[in-house]
Amino acid sequence: MFQRQGELCVARFSPDEVNVLRKVAAEVVELLTDGFDRSDPVVDRLFPEVYPGRSEDAAEFRRYTEGELKTSKIDQAGAILATLPSSGGGDVTLDGESADAWLRALNDVRLALGVRLEVQDETSLEVELDEAVLRDPTSSRVYQLSVYAYLGYLQESLLEALQT
Numbered sequence: 001m002f003q004r005q006g007e008l009c010v011a012r013f014s015p016d017e018v019n020v021l022r023k024v025a026a027e028v029v030e031l032l033t034d035g036f037d038r039s040d041p042v043v044d045r046l047f048p049e050v051y052p053g054r055s056e057d058a059a060e061f062r063r064y065t066e067g068e069l070k071t072s073k074i075d076q077a078g079a080i081l082a083t084l085p086s087s088g089g090g091d092v093t094l095d096g097e098s099a100d101a102w103l104r105a106l107n108d109v110r111l112a113l114g115v116r117l118e119v120q121d122e123t124s125l126e127v128e129l130d131e132a133v134l135r136d137p138t139s140s141r142v143y144q145l146s147v148y149a150y151l152g153y154l155q156e157s158l159l160e161a162l163q164t
Contacts, residue, residue: 001157002094009099009161015089020147024109025080031112032074042112046073076105099162106155113148117141 002011013021037043047066051057079101083092094102113119136142 001154002161004161004164005093007095009094009158010091011157012091013085013089017150018084018089020150021080021084024113024147024151025077025105028077028105028109028112029074029081032070032077036070042115045111045115046108073105073108076101076108080105094158096162099158103155103158103162106151106158110148110151110155113144113151117144117148119145119148 002009004010031040031042032046038047047062047069049058050061079098083094083098083102085092
């Protein structure tokens with residue numbers, strides 16, 4: 001997937017991969033703008049309590065930091081949307097700053113999707129995906145678990161490219 005080319009990380013994406021990445025990045029942006037709801041378990045996972053059990057302190061901390069953190073997460077998801085090919089598949093070239101934004105955005109997407117899918121860890125993901133494929137390989141659950149696994153692979157690929 002991602003490969004190092006000098007100071008850049010480059011990957012070629014198929015049209016289907018571009019569509020998936022566009023969809024999940026846009027969903028995070030929507031969650032953090034139109035659908036922002038503190039009672040949503042995904043929002044809770046993306047913005048964990050800094051002072052558990054101390055609601056006044058947590059609310060005060062959130063008052064000073066949440067807006068900037070939310071903007072940062074939206075910008076990172078936007079970095080994915082901005083660097084994807086405009087139509088079809090194609091190459092994505094990331095400099096160090098863009099790669100960092102992609103990594104943070106992919107992490108947010110995986111956290112959000114993991115909460116929705118109730119994924120506990122990578123081992124349970126593999127077992128559940130295998131079982132879901134055996135039950136009904138065309139189910140939406142198989143598709144969602146596959147996207148989650150793909151995003152993990154993509155994130156790992158980008159990390160490895162950055163380290164070379």
